Amino acid sequence: MYEALEVARDGLGPVFALGFGRFRPIVVASPEALREALVERRGAFFWRPEGDPVARLFRRSILVTDGEEHDHARGVMLPAFEPAKLRGQAAALLAIVEDELGRWPRDGRVEVVEAMRRIAWRGFERVFFGYDLGEAELRQTLPGLLAALRYIGPGMWVLRGRAGPPPRGVAPLENHVRRVAARRAGRGGEGEVLLDLLARVFDEERVRDHALTMLIAGHDTSTAQLSWALHLLARDRGWLARATREARSVAASDLAGARPEDLPVIDAVLKETLRLWPPIHVGGRRAGPGAAIAGYELPEGRRVMLSYFLVQRDGAIWRRAREFDPGRWLGGGSPPVPYSYLPFGGGPRNCIGAQFASLEGRLVLARVLQEFDIAATRRPLRGAMGATLEPRGGRLRVRRR
Template identity: 25%
Template sequence: MTADMHLPPIAPGKLPLLGHTLPLLKDRLGYVQRLRGYGPMVRLAIGPKSMTVINSHELLQEVLTRQSQHFNKGLLFDKLKIFGGDPLPVSEGKKHLNRRRVMQPALHREQVKGYMDTMVDTVEPFVSSWHDQDTLDVCNEMQLMAQGVVMSALFSSNPERGSAQEILHSVDTVFKAALMHAMVPISALERLPTPGNRRARVANTVLSKAITGIIADHRANPDAHDDLVSLLMTVQDETGNNLADDEVMGEITALLAAGSETTAVTLAWLFHELGQNPELERRLHEEVDSVVGEGQIGIEHIPQLAFTRRLIDETLRLHNPAWILTRRAISDVRIGEFDLPAGTDVMWSPYAMHRDADLFPDPLRFDPDRWLPERPQPPRGAFIPFGVGKRMCIGDQFSLTEAVVIAAYVAARWRLRPAPGSDVRPIPEITVHPSSLRMVAENRQHAVAGTAV
């Protein structure tokens, strides 16, 4: 049974029930978008269980803000408790609030300004290693750059490219496994010696070793670093003791995954869109050239790169990395006209919501100018690239600054053209990433004089 089936009108307070085929579908993204046609809420059967899908941005606001005390992070985030402890993205209640208060200063807007030089210094070797007419795996390049920025700025770690690639692959493998376990919530399957489970265990070992090395270096040289890891090592838990290594490891892993994957995927989609639209690319180059010139990008340039920021916002809308997110009701709660009993698993899709024609005119068109202040804006709560409420992403300012820096740094030096025969499709896994994004790098300094670049 799929979401294409005809359903009778929904009686007040009743939810339509659909057979759940999401883990098996090839067109998962189309499926979650079609679900929006069944009204503000719909239930999906998962064997003996069910998942309630929220399609209404107004009802989602209730869940994430006004009624948030009735929900925890839910099924997807349960499966992300894979490194010991309860890191910030999955912790609950007072523990989450206390941990967020401790970590927030390191990711505050003002503190992020201090990371600018580190961001630029980290990105420069990657971009300088490209050669004119190189065919690049753009998604992988963006992932390595974004991961490098997080590790350098927040962990004072700068692994060489081979080790960085191994860490990147391990994060990807472990989180893919966690997502699949959330989509097929049968605990016995997680213990079977399947190829996927074996790969996840190997990747977990590699990742744990890398992060243990970062912690060990900070313990051996406590005065050498002033970063987020140093801060975590001074945090006290609810008993008054310093965090155990597995707690610190969990926080580092969560920040590494969240801070690398979403920013990198956003940038990959951005350069894909620019490759399809030379006029938008020209405007980006023109802005970067006029604002930054031939010097190094600095924090003073960020507010002036307004078109660059609109490009990023539009990429976050059309290609939102999050295709499913979850919550679970921990007490009986009424959302709109619907009663959700305690234990109800809730899901929503920012990706599908951001492509809803009722919320965004001409939603499949990549139009950065829709974010100009004189243009009509979407209703409150319809555009939530970093979430909303008390669980809003703690690193939103870091991520946005990082994205502007990388986009501008690359655009100042290169054009990225689609490789011949490329077929780019969205793949919903940890995030909605390109199936394959191979692009040819053209050095702008080698362009023929007088040619628009």
């Protein structure tokens, strides 16, 4: 799909229409048009069509609602994402990473997406739910999580124009979220986490909507980012050597306090990974009354796809646009033009978890490189558009130091 979008953009320009059955979106792929949709004309674009699987699964959550309802929910959640509060969770995140890396072979192969999903999932629940997800419960709940990811990803609903109800297979995950929320009921104080903030303001069903949304979105994006970063490094010996030297120059006991400037190469690797393979590669909207973009008037209700992927790989904007080059971010490197780099979206609705993703990515990548030598296998690697844009087909060879 992403290759077809690149061909369409090259032939049709930065704003074009697609047609797949009843799925007929307008694709937006220029920085100027993205600025219009995300900031200047934000009020003319609504977040999710009601028939999307995301809207059907997450109901009235922060990811689905607009206007005051969305802004209120975001305001309730923001304290859980304050940078100082997140840094205070670094040691807990590292403990999970240590536990998971202890399961890797001393000399063998690792399915990266599966390994990173475990770390990201356990890390998210520990930081934002205040919950230590054990092995038995993880295995019991995993089928529900995977069912949810399949449901909200591209599927036959794209051709039909509307998704059916969430499948029964999602129930183990939903039941898990409800159980964890019930266990947190009445807690708070100094150790307050996201679930506590939600429970203080919303009823049980809205807590379910927000918590389920944040768990799926928060862990799946980190899974994709970390998986791509490891695969890209394993395929570039020069940058792998630089990132490995940097990681090993910091004591494991000091990683919890490391900031982006302490690990500039690893920070650059993560930024470049997000440029080439943004987990949320497209922002879905629908046109409201009077909506227009790049001078084009849009029919009310028309789907609009804000393609961060296409803009971040546009050769007219970026030098060596399709090459993995973390060096473009070193020494104060920045995007060539505003709104040409939006892995966390942009405007007032940018990703609330961007700071957490940066912290988690830095800790996980550094700790993997401290403990293991990694190399690519010969299996071909490709991108797959599911709930996020993640790598498929490749494994890593790993050898413990």
